[in-house]
Amino acid sequence: MTEPPQQNIEPHGATSAVLDGGSTAPGISIWAAAPVRTALAKVPEITAWFWVAKVLTTGMGETASDFLVHHLDPPVALALGAAGLAAALALQFAVRRYVAWIYWLAVVMVSVFGTMAADAVHVVLGVPYVASAVFFLAVLLAVFFIWFRTEKTLSIHSVDTRRREMFYWAAVLTTFALGTATGDMTAYSLDLGYFASGLVFAAVIGVAALAYRRGWIVAIPAFWFAYILTRPLGASFADWTAVGADRGGLGWGTGLVTAGLAVCIAAVTAREAFTGRKA
Template identity: 45%
Template structure:
């Protein structure tokens, strides 16, 4: 059946106007930190506790991530359940990428930290060069969404590497690392609201730092006492944070408290 070009253009324009990313509220940051913590503990649980091994765990979680990304890209607007599930899976896969480099390939954490920093910088450069903005409020085309998710993947991988580097290799410890990364996020927040640090720059700096913060929280709660943790284990820690994520996502789905302006959230 022939469809007039003008109708195709109207449909494309309509798709472009629908944001695929939630509004940045306190809920966004809470769930983001919860997701990063789950990424750390869930990867350890599947890999070590269940004995899947790094290779099998990576393939398994990678396949699920690809399937969920296809679903996310096919949506026309922000859907809390799908969006945050993708974030959780990216957190797990990002952790697994770093773990593979460290444990299987023997890449020192300092090198993987530098490598992911460069990869993230290149992604930001390509994104800005192509689209002229790095604002997440502009995630309304396929290309911008692709840059967005690739950026998030690199932030998770970088956060895992840098968090392990500081907490374990540098001997700072999990609890001290939590204080360190939380303080850095606090400084960025203050710089934004008090000294007018660019909002896009402040967002991405805080976003990057929430990953090692969440990883440090996850390790602190799950690791045994003799390793500087609370000894709750990966199962209990993962369940605690997964339940919290589910409760918050259900709340946001019902209330639409974080739906982009002018866009209704869907289940």
């Protein structure tokens, strides 16, 4: 199928309907409106359920990473995370169409490994959270620059070739590392704690959604901005539920929170399979 002509308002098919349940005139919302797909696209439609799944995977990646690192030797945990990521991406690249459980498995493993990578930069190398956030931002901008210079688009509706898929996953991996560093920066460097950090990121995403609806920003940067910030949003609330009261949390534990989020992700994926909706 030929991709429809691109406009400033189009690139991801859906934004503000998370807020109003539909697309906004005169364009299409990138949060959750009518989807636009190419025949060979290997990424999901951008709907409200996409953002639900995205936030769930970010939270699970955070707590799963913490659980593994605290129950295994950190080098072993990092090796397992890298192996899981490699296997999940190999499976994602092997299929020729979008398969929900494969795609979201890959996102979960990107979340786990991205968390480990960002934590390693701070804990092992001693790099401050602010510096690591700036570093990962520079890497992400470089990925976007090369992607756009090579393919002339950053639209995920155009992720229908192997090279574009590689650019897409490079960007996704970097956004998770950047989001992790940003969340740690607000929680620790700015001393906001987990719950307050989550509220801050929710508010910033809300402002971005409003700015998009008002036409102040176009869809591609709005999408990727939200994609980055949903990482610390989900991770902050996941950490808040997992850590003990001495750290301002609910004390449910990383294992229980990880298992609960895994069940929720499976439910969203199953919903897609049974209803035919692309989450």
